[in-house]
Amino acid sequence: xxxxxxxxxxxxxxxxxxxxxxxxxxxxxxxxxxxxxxxxxxxxxxxxxxxxxxxxxxxxxxxxxxxxxxxxxxxxxxxxxxxxxxxxxxxxxxxxxxxxxxxxxxxxxxxxxxxxxxxxxxxxxxxxxxxxxxxxxxxxxxxxxxxxxxxxxx
Amino acid sequence: xxxxxxxxxxxxxxxxxxxxxxxxxxxxxxxxxxxxxxxxxxxxxxxxxxxxxxxxxxxxxxxxxxxxxxxxxxxxxxxxxxxxxxxxxxxxxxxxxxxxxxxxxxxxxxxxxxxxxxxxxxxxxxxxxxxxxxxxxxxxxxxxxxxxxxxxxxxxxxxxxxxxxxxxxxxxxxxxxxxxxxxxxxxxxxxxxxxxxxxxxxxxxxxxxxxxxxxxxxxxxxxxxxxxxxxxxxxxxxxxxxxxxxxxxxxxxxxxxxxxxxxxxxxxxxxxxxxxxxxx
Numbered sequence: 001x002x003x004x005x006x007x008x009x010x011x012x013x014x015x016x017x018x019x020x021x022x023x024x025x026x027x028x029x030x031x032x033x034x035x036x037x038x039x040x041x042x043x044x045x046x047x048x049x050x051x052x053x054x055x056x057x058x059x060x061x062x063x064x065x066x067x068x069x070x071x072x073x074x075x076x077x078x079x080x081x082x083x084x085x086x087x088x089x090x091x092x093x094x095x096x097x098x099x100x101x102x103x104x105x106x107x108x109x110x111x112x113x114x115x116x117x118x119x120x121x122x123x124x125x126x127x128x129x130x131x132x133x134x135x136x137x138x139x140x141x142x143x144x145x146x147x148x149x150x151x152x153x154x
Numbered sequence: 155x156x157x158x159x160x161x162x163x164x165x166x167x168x169x170x171x172x173x174x175x176x177x178x179x180x181x182x183x184x185x186x187x188x189x190x191x192x193x194x195x196x197x198x199x200x201x202x203x204x205x206x207x208x209x210x211x212x213x214x215x216x217x218x219x220x221x222x223x224x225x226x227x228x229x230x231x232x233x234x235x236x237x238x239x240x241x242x243x244x245x246x247x248x249x250x251x252x253x254x255x256x257x258x259x260x261x262x263x264x265x266x267x268x269x270x271x272x273x274x275x276x277x278x279x280x281x282x283x284x285x286x287x288x289x290x291x292x293x294x295x296x297x298x299x300x301x302x303x304x305x306x307x308x309x310x311x312x313x314x315x316x317x318x319x320x321x322x323x324x325x326x327x328x329x330x331x332x333x334x335x336x337x338x339x340x341x342x343x344x345x346x347x348x349x350x351x352x353x354x355x356x357x358x359x360x361x362x363x364x365x366x367x368x369x370x371x372x373x374x375x376x377x378x379x380x381x382x383x384x385x386x387x388x389x390x391x392x393x394x395x396x397x398x399x400x401x402x403x404x405x406x407x408x409x410x411x412x413x414x415x416x417x418x419x420x421x422x423x424x425x426x427x428x429x430x431x432x433x434x
Contacts, residue, residue: 053255084420087219087221087249087261089263090260
């Protein structure tokens with residue numbers, strides 16, 4: 001017979017928040033949070049440097065002339081690193097996601113490219129695409145979230 | 155008499171059902187406790203403070219001349235952390251040239267992470283992000299920092315910049331993965347695997363695990379058996395299949411000890427919000 005003590009112990013046992021606060025808490029939170037961080041941090045940019053979006057980081061030691069990996073270039077830079085000389089760091093705050101406005105502009109432009117690059121469009125469709133492109137260009141210049149929603153509804 | 159017996163039987167069943175429902179409810183609650191850590195979309199702390207802190211950590215590491223360092227954050231309320239666990243997420247920061255979407259290229263640290271996949275909690279994927287992203291959901295503005303020896307930094311950089319980096323990733327995720335086998339992998343085990351791949355110049359999983367078992371001392375997690383039982387059943391990101399009776403896993407601190415024992419560190423410290431440095 002399960003009594004009140006058992007129930008109580010179950011509650012105390014299971015409801016403890018300490019349960020799985022384990023070292024492997026490699027949550028995805030950071031990358032999802034970034035969708036919000038741009039907006040949140042932009043208001044405070046003055047105190048922590050301008051907020052900008054990084055594209056693809058390239059480890060500095062092994063960057064070659066064309067951005068590809070190069071052991072030779074890396075070796076030269078490594079000699080400097082052996083001295084533990086201080087490295088320069090940008091004052092800008094970099095995130096993996098662009099600012100909301102930039103993201104909106106990018107997705108609009110990308111959408112436009114996708115439409116125009118489709119080879120199967122008929123003439124009528126192409127005209128429609130051109131019309132949309134014109135509309136999008138106008139929106140890009142004076143875009144607001146509301147206008148974007150209207151465009152999507154089309 | 156029959157009525158009394160029936161009542162007693164029904165009461166007993168109701169009690170059993172109640173306990174079952176309670177268990178399920180609490181287990182789900184437990185699950186949400188964990189998931190709360192996994193899917194936070196808002197900064198726990200003041201974004202301004204997080205931003206400044208992240209930049210200060212970067213500047214500190216750069217001032218030390220660190221090309222590559224191991225970085226950790228506190229992703230759970232400090233009071234909830236089990237004994238001997240100081241950090242919940244570990245990754246590797248690499249000094250990089252970072253092209254911006256403005257066309258400009260700047261220097262800073264990019265952070266190489268294994269992250270749990272948001273909609274498939276038993277899976278993970280690799281993400282390169284930046285310090286503010288890394289600390290965005292921290293509960294406490296403390297950074298664990300291990301600056302490896304220059305030789306190891308160089309090896310780590312070569313490993314991360316090579317195709318081997320992706321080969322070291324095992325997408326099967328368990329938050330309490332056993333570092334001595336390849337059944338599952340969490341963020342910290344991934345870092346350990348990268349370190350050993352860099353040291354031994356191999357991606358041979360069997361060799362990496364064999365050497366880990368020989369030289370690496372993991373952290374024992376003392377988790378209540380009942381909690382573990384329910385977690386194993388109901389939580390996709392908790393598995394004991396890769397463990398024997400006792401649970402051992404890798405942590406930021408055990409990686410620090412491993413490197414220190416083998417004379418492969420320049421510095422091991424905690425960078426605090428006020429800029430003070432403390433020993434791990």
